Amino acid sequence: MAEELNERSQNILEAIVEDYISSAEPVGSRAITKRHSFNLSPASVRNVMSDLEEMGFLCSPHTSAGRVPTEKGFHYYIDSLLQVRDLSKEEETRLRQNYRFQGMKMEDIMQEVGRVMSGLSNYTGLVMAPKFASTVFRQIEFVRLSHGRLLVIYVSETGLVQNKVIEGVPDLSSHELEQISNYLNHELTGLSIQDVREKIARELQTERSNYDRLQKQALSLSSTALQDEAGDLIFVSGTSLMLEQPEFSTPDQMKRIIKTLESKSTLIELLDQSQTAQGVQIFIGSQSQHVEIEGCSLVTSSFSNKKGAIGTLGVIGPVRMPYSEVIPIVDFTAQLVSRILEREAE
Amino acid sequence: MAEELNERSQNILEAIVEDYISSAEPVGSRAITKRHSFNLSPASVRNVMSDLEEMGFLCSPHTSAGRVPTEKGFHYYIDSLLQVRDLSKEEETRLRQNYRFQGMKMEDIMQEVGRVMSGLSNYTGLVMAPKFASTVFRQIEFVRLSHGRLLVIYVSETGLVQNKVIEGVPDLSSHELEQISNYLNHELTGLSIQDVREKIARELQTERSNYDRLQKQALSLSSTALQDEAGDLIFVSGTSLMLEQPEFSTPDQMKRIIKTLESKSTLIELLDQSQTAQGVQIFIGSQSQHVEIEGCSLVTSSFSNKKGAIGTLGVIGPVRMPYSEVIPIVDFTAQLVSRILEREAE
DNA sequence: TGTTAGCACTCATCGAGACAGAGTGCTAAC
DNA sequence: GTTAGCACTCTGTCTCGATGAGTGCTAACA
Numbered sequence: 001m002a003e004e005l006n007e008r009s010q011n012i013l014e015a016i017v018e019d020y021i022s023s024a025e026p027v028g029s030r031a032i033t034k035r036h037s038f039n040l041s042p043a044s045v046r047n048v049m050s051d052l053e054e055m056g057f058l059c060s061p062h063t064s065a066g067r068v069p070t071e072k073g074f075h076y077y078i079d080s081l082l083q084v085r086d087l088s089k090e091e092e093t094r095l096r097q098n099y100r101f102q103g104m105k106m107e108d109i110m111q112e113v114g115r116v117m118s119g120l121s122n123y124t125g126l127v128m129a130p131k132f133a134s135t136v137f138r139q140i141e142f143v144r145l146s147h148g149r150l151l152v153i154y155v156s157e158t159g160l161v162q163n164k165v166i167e168g169v170p171d172l173s174s175h176e177l178e179q180i181s182n183y184l185n186h187e188l189t190g191l192s193i194q195d196v197r198e199k200i201a202r203e204l205q206t207e208r209s210n211y212d213r214l215q216k217q218a219l220s221l222s223s224t225a226l227q228d229e230a231g232d233l234i235f236v237s238g239t240s241l242m243l244e245q246p247e248f249s250t251p252d253q254m255k256r257i258i259k260t261l262e263s264k265s266t267l268i269e270l271l272d273q274s275q276t277a278q279g280v281q282i283f284i285g286s287q288s289q290h291v292e293i294e295g296c297s298l299v300t301s302s303f304s305n306k307k308g309a310i311g312t313l314g315v316i317g318p319v320r321m322p323y324s325e326v327i328p329i330v331d332f333t334a335q336l337v338s339r340i341l342e343r344e345a346e
Numbered sequence: 347m348a349e350e351l352n353e354r355s356q357n358i359l360e361a362i363v364e365d366y367i368s369s370a371e372p373v374g375s376r377a378i379t380k381r382h383s384f385n386l387s388p389a390s391v392r393n394v395m396s397d398l399e400e401m402g403f404l405c406s407p408h409t410s411a412g413r414v415p416t417e418k419g420f421h422y423y424i425d426s427l428l429q430v431r432d433l434s435k436e437e438e439t440r441l442r443q444n445y446r447f448q449g450m451k452m453e454d455i456m457q458e459v460g461r462v463m464s465g466l467s468n469y470t471g472l473v474m475a476p477k478f479a480s481t482v483f484r485q486i487e488f489v490r491l492s493h494g495r496l497l498v499i500y501v502s503e504t505g506l507v508q509n510k511v512i513e514g515v516p517d518l519s520s521h522e523l524e525q526i527s528n529y530l531n532h533e534l535t536g537l538s539i540q541d542v543r544e545k546i547a548r549e550l551q552t553e554r555s556n557y558d559r560l561q562k563q564a565l566s567l568s569s570t571a572l573q574d575e576a577g578d579l580i581f582v583s584g585t586s587l588m589l590e591q592p593e594f595s596t597p598d599q600m601k602r603i604i605k606t607l608e609s610k611s612t613l614i615e616l617l618d619q620s621q622t623a624q625g626v627q628i629f630i631g632s633q634s635q636h637v638e639i640e641g642c643s644l645v646t647s648s649f650s651n652k653k654g655a656i657g658t659l660g661v662i663g664p665v666r667m668p669y670s671e672v673i674p675i676v677d678f679t680a681q682l683v684s685r686i687l688e689r690e691a692e
Numbered sequence: 693t694g695t696t697a698g699c700a701c702t703c704a705t706c707g708a709g710a711c712a713g714a715g716t717g718c719t720a721a722c
Numbered sequence: 723g724t725t726a727g728c729a730c731t732c733t734g735t736c737t738c739g740a741t742g743a744g745t746g747c748t749a750a751c752a
Contacts, residue, residue, distance in 0.1 A: 041696050064703045064744045105511050141487050143501050155489050161509045165451050240605045254600050259586045387725050410715045410732045
C-alpha cells in the first residue's frame with residue numbers, strides 16, 4: 001500500500017475517483033481531459049491510466065469501457081488524496097438544527113440520530129447503542145407482574161433504560177421490593193455493570209451471615225436481572241436509500257442488501273470492529289470477511305461519555321461514496337451524540 | 347358481488363385461482379383440464395373462462411396468455427369458495443412450539459410473534475402493539491436524570507413498559523419522587539389511560555385546597571407524562587420475503603415495497619382499520635385507498651386481553667396468497683397472543 | 693525522452709427481424 | 723351442449739448488424 005505515485009498519476013487517479021463518484025460510470029481518458037484541465041492529451045492520460053491499472057488502482061469492466069477505481073484505488077484516494085475539510089460554523093449550525101432531542105429517551109435519540117444522519121448524507125444510517133455491559137449503574141426498579149413474574153427496570157447513567165421480565169421468583173410485597181431496590185440503588189450506583197456483576201458474585205459467595213433475608217434476596221434478584229447480555233440495540237434508517245444506488249439496481253443485489261440490513265448480525269459485527277478505534281473509520285467492501293456487504297463501504301465513528309459507555313454510528317453505502325461529505329457528517333454526529341450522553345449523565 | 351355462478355363456473359374459477367396461487371402465472375384452459383379432472387375439454391373450459399372474464403372475475407394480460415384472477419375473482423374465491431380448515435391438534439402443537447416467550451417483555455414478545463408468524467407463513471409479518479391509550483394503568487415510577495430532567499417509567503396491566511423523558515421539572519428529592527409515585531400508584535391503578543387523563547384533568551381543575559404541594563406536583567407530573575400519545579409500536583419482520591415474490595421482482599416494485607414497509611405510516615393506517623372487527627380480516631390490494639400497497643393483500647386479526655387493550659397482527663404479501671394456509675396461522679397467533687396478555691395481566 | 697495524432701480493434705448496447713410456443717376464439721361437426 | 727380443428731395473436735428469445743465509446747499501438751513530433 002506504500003506504493004509511490006508521482007504527482008501526475010495522483011492527480012489523474014484523484015480525477016478518476018471523483019468523476020466516478022459522481023457519475024457511477026467507468027470514466028474514459030477523454031472525459032478526464034475535458035473535465036479537469038490538465039494540459040495533457042487523452043493519449044497521455046491513457047498511458048498513465050494503463051500504468052495505474054497495472055498497479056491495481058484501476059480496472060476496466062471490458063476493453064472498450066473506461067476505467068473504474070478498484071478498492072485499492074479507493075483506499076489510496078482516501079488515505080493519500082482525500083481532503084476532508086472541517087465543517088464551517090454555518091454548516092455545523094445547519095446540521096445541529098436538524099437534531100431535536102428535547103424530551104427523548106435513549107432509544108428515541110438513537111433512532112433519531114440515525115434518521116437525521118441518513119437524511120443528511122443520503123445513505124443508510126446505522127446506530128448501535130452503547131452495550132448494556134459497558135453502561136454504568138444508576139438505578140434499578142422492580143414491578144410485580146402476575147404471580148411469580150417480575151419486571152426489572154434498569155436505568156444506566158446515560159439514561160438508557162432496559163427492562164426485562166424474570167420468572168419464577170418468590171412472591172414479594174411491594175414494600176419488600178421497594179426495600180430491595182433501595183438497598184441495591186444504594187450499593188451499586190456508579191459502578192459499571194461489569195463491576196456490579198463481580199461485586200454481586202463475590203457477595204453471593206461469601207454468604208455473610210449478617211445479611212438478612214431481604215439482602216440476600218436482593219442480591220439474587222439483581223444477579224438474575226443483570227445476568228445475560230441484553231440484545232444489541234441497533235437502528236437502521238433509510239434502508240431504501242440503498243436501493244437508489246446504481247450499484248445495487250438489480251433485483252438480486254437488492255435482495256442481498258435488504259437481507260443483510262434486515263438480519264443485523266453482520267452489521268453488529270462490523271460496528272463492533274470499529275468500536276475500538278478513535279475518530280472516523282472507513283471500511284471498504286471486501287476488506288472485511290463479510291461477503292454480504294460486497295460493494296459496500298462503511299463510514300463509522302464511535303461515541304461515548306466520559307464514563308466510557310461506547311456506541312458506534314455511521315452510514316453504509318456503495319464503495320463509490322462522496323467521502324469528503326460523508327465523513328464530516330459522521331464525525332460531527334458522533335461528537336454531538338457524545339455530548340448529549342455527557343449531558344444525560346449530568 | 348352477489349353475482350350467481352353455476353357450479354361449473356365456480357369449480358373452474360376455484361381451479362384457476364388455486365393454480366395461479368401456486369404458479370404465479372396466467373393459467374390456460376389446457377392446464378386446467380390437465381391438473382383437475384373435470385370431464386371437460388379445453389374448449390369448454392375456454393367458454394366458461396370467457397364468461398368469467400366478461401363478469402370481471404378473470405382477465406388476460408394479453409390475447410395469447412392464460413387468464414389471471416382479478417381482485418374481484420380473489421374476493422369471490424375467498425368469500426364463497428375458500429374452505430379454511432381448522433388446525434389439527436398436532437399442527438397447533440407444532441405452531442405453539444415455535445413460540446418461546448419465557449422471560450420476555452412486551453416489546454420482545456411482539457417482535458418475536460412477528461418473526462415466528464413470518465417464518466411460518468413465509469410472508470412478511472406485521473404486529474402492532476396495543477396502543478398506549480388503550481392500556482390500563484398499573485404502575486408509574488420516576489427516575490432522576492440530570493438537573494431538571496426526569497425519566498418516567500409507566501407500566502401497563504399487560505406489562506407494556508413505556509418510558510419517556512420530561513424536561514423542565516422542578517428538582518425533587520428521591521424521597522419526594524417516591525412519595526409522588528406511591529400516591530399516583532395508589533390513586534390510578536386499574537384505570538384506563540383514558541380515565542386517568544380525565545381524572546387528572548378534573549382534579550387539576552378543581553385545585554382543591556386540601557391538596558398538599560406534593561400531590562399537586564404529582565398530578566402535574568403525571569399529566570405531562572401521560573399527555574401525548576406515545577408513537578405506535580409496530581414491528582415488521584421478514585421484509586425480504588416480500589422481495590422473493592415474483593409479483594415484486596422488478597427493481598421499481600422492490601423499491602416501492604421496501605419504502606412502504608419502511609415508513610410504517612401506511613401500515614399503521616391499514617392495521618388500524620382492521621382493529622375494530624372480530625376475527626381474521628382480509629384486505630385485498632386497492633380495496634384500500636393506499637396506492638403504495640397495490641398488488642398486496644393483508645391478512646390480519648386483532649388480539650386483546652379481557653380489559654380490552656387491543657393490538658393487531660397479520661401478514662402482508664401478494665394478492666396471490668395461499669389464504670387457506672395463512673388464515674389459520676394468523677388466527678391462531680392472534681388467539682395465542684391474547685392468551686399471553688391475559689396471563690400477563692394475572 | 694516524453695507527448696501526441698491517427699488508426700485499427702474490441703466490446704457492450706440497441707433495434708429490427710425471424711421464429712417458436714402458448715393460448716385464444718371461432719366454426720363446424722358430433 | 724360439447725368438442726375437434728384451425729387460424730390468429732401475442733410474447734419471449736435469438737440473432738444479426740449497426741453504432742459508438744474507448745482503448746492500445748505505432749509513428750511522428752518537440
